[in-house]
Amino acid sequence: MSDDKMMKLGVLISDVGVHPAAWLDPGTPLGGEISFPFYLELARRAEEGKLDFFFVADTLASRTGDMAGVMRQCAYTAHFEPLTLMAALAAGTSRIGLAATISSTYSEPYNAARMFASLDHISGGRTGWNVVTTAYAPAAANFGRDTHEDHALRYRRANEFVDVVNGLWDSWDDDAFIRDRASGIHFLPERRHPLNHEGEFYRVKGPLNAPRAPQGRPVAISAGGSEPGKELAARTSEVVFSVDRDLPSALAYYKDLKGRMAKHGRAPEELAVLTALNPFVGETDAQAQDAFAALQARIHPDVGRAMLSVDLDVDLRGLPIDEPIPDEMLPASTNATKSYFEMMKQAMGEQKLTVRQLYEACAASRGGMNAVVGSAKTIADRMEEWFSAGATDGFMIRISHLPEGLDNFVSMVVPELQRRGLFREEYTGSTLRDHLGLARPKISRCPSRD
Numbered sequence: 001m002s003d004d005k006m007m008k009l010g011v012l013i014s015d016v017g018v019h020p021a022a023w024l025d026p027g028t029p030l031g032g033e034i035s036f037p038f039y040l041e042l043a044r045r046a047e048e049g050k051l052d053f054f055f056v057a058d059t060l061a062s063r064t065g066d067m068a069g070v071m072r073q074c075a076y077t078a079h080f081e082p083l084t085l086m087a088a089l090a091a092g093t094s095r096i097g098l099a100a101t102i103s104s105t106y107s108e109p110y111n112a113a114r115m116f117a118s119l120d121h122i123s124g125g126r127t128g129w130n131v132v133t134t135a136y137a138p139a140a141a142n143f144g145r146d147t148h149e150d151h152a153l154r155y156r157r158a159n160e161f162v163d164v165v166n167g168l169w170d171s172w173d174d175d176a177f178i179r180d181r182a183s184g185i186h187f188l189p190e191r192r193h194p195l196n197h198e199g200e201f202y203r204v205k206g207p208l209n210a211p212r213a214p215q216g217r218p219v220a221i222s223a224g225g226s227e228p229g230k231e232l233a234a235r236t237s238e239v240v241f242s243v244d245r246d247l248p249s250a251l252a253y254y255k256d257l258k259g260r261m262a263k264h265g266r267a268p269e270e271l272a273v274l275t276a277l278n279p280f281v282g283e284t285d286a287q288a289q290d291a292f293a294a295l296q297a298r299i300h301p302d303v304g305r306a307m308l309s310v311d312l313d314v315d316l317r318g319l320p321i322d323e324p325i326p327d328e329m330l331p332a333s334t335n336a337t338k339s340y341f342e343m344m345k346q347a348m349g350e351q352k353l354t355v356r357q358l359y360e361a362c363a364a365s366r367g368g369m370n371a372v373v374g375s376a377k378t379i380a381d382r383m384e385e386w387f388s389a390g391a392t393d394g395f396m397i398r399i400s401h402l403p404e405g406l407d408n409f410v411s412m413v414v415p416e417l418q419r420r421g422l423f424r425e426e427y428t429g430s431t432l433r434d435h436l437g438l439a440r441p442k443i444s445r446c447p448s449r450d
């Protein structure tokens with residue numbers, strides 16, 4: 001089976017694992033969230049697994065709220081800034097893609113374009129950029145804003161942000177810089193294209209002061225599950241991270257998203273849907289269940305409540321954990337992460353989950369609440385089922401605790417997927433676009449250019 005018919009696999013690395021109790025696991029290094037040697041080891045491990053890319057999530061504020069819970073959390077508290085980290089990891093790796101998050105709500109497009117273009121040059125074309133609108137409202141106070149922009153406004157801004165960044169990446173033709181010592185000419189002005197953008201949120205003249213990137217443009221990623229999130233992905237993204245509770249909703253999401261692309265003049269294969277997956281891998285199903293139960297048991301109730309308070313956008317401090325959340329406490333909607341909020345409310349509507357059951361399900365698998373626990377065969381079965389059903393083009397592996405969660409996935413699940421002919425045995429290309437089977441974008445000419 002050729003590469004582009006195989007599963008695409010990205011790995012999400014955050015702090016010492018996405019699980020809120022990861023740092024309490026004796027196997028995770030204390031302080032690993034800010035240890036470059038540790039992160040270099042993780043990136044090289046992911047490269048050994050021939051994974052498509054290594055992704056680092058990011059938020060623009062350290063967790064606030066109920067200190068009783070927050071003081072017990074490592075996740076989302078203090079860690080590397082993703083692009084700085086990726087530039088260093090680029091020097092220590094050679095094939096794995098490097099994808100980092102940037103906020104379209106709290107970043108300047110000129111800076112974003114410059115940083116990711118530079119990272120693409122530094123990494124030899126292995127860069128991806130994950131555009132998020134930043135759901136976490138406390139970030140506003142770190143950027144001199146009294147209020148956090150409304151969800152719809154954040155996405156309107158995100159659309160213009162992406163267009164400006166793409167426009168800046170098209171500032172120079174690939175062969176603009178002739179660097180001709182004989183004539184003393186460094187570049188040809190006719191191959192330089194200032195942007196002259198005037199929009200609702202941005203006025204950006206350009207050109208970008210970085211030559212065209214090896215990939216033309218870094219690979220565009222997003223992760224929005226809401227209506228405007230899906231529209232942004234269908235119009236501009238090449239990879240989208242999705243969170244789905246079950247196979248039918250994953251199939252519906254996939255069909256919906258791919259079905260929106262034609263109206264933007266795009267073909268479905270120009271976008272890869274990577275479904276978020278939280279695997280807990282063990283030698284056997286029983287061994288995996290035991291390890292999983294041990295990690296779950298380390299979740300302190302204050303941490304569980306604090307974590308739920310973020311995605312349900314309501315303060316749950318002090319609530320008894322072996323009873324459901326009183327309906328009257330739950331807001332009708334959220335200005336934060338709409339898709340997670342809707343999925344959690346749906347789950348609470350279906351079963352009267354107690355606070356403990358809810359935070360345990362979300363701790364294991366944020367939003368989708370569908371962690372997979374078992375042997376390599378069990379995990380591969382679930383992945384093959386969704387992939388073969390056409391519900392996804394691959395997976396975004398959210399690693400629970402590091403390094404063990406990544407080691408187990410690379411040493412046990414990857415060989416099982418390779419044995420089934422579902423995943424590559426060797427990298428065949430050198431850029432992230434090669435790995436993902438994505439074409440190199442041509443320079444787009446828009447009227448405002450000279």
Ligand SMILES: Cc1cc2nc3c(=O)[nH]c(=O)nc-3n(C[C@H](O)[C@H](O)[C@H](O)COP(=O)(O)O)c2cc1C
Pocket residue numbers: 012056057058059101130131132133134135136222223224225226227228229230241242243276336337338339340396
């Ligand atoms: C795999 C994955 C990774 C994500 N990474 C980030 C991130 O790094 N930073 C962030 O603020 N949001 C991140 N998100 C959240 C999304 O950007 C977005 O806020 C969320 O999916 C909800 O979007 P919606 O309001 O459009 O439903 C991620 C979501 C997924 C599924």
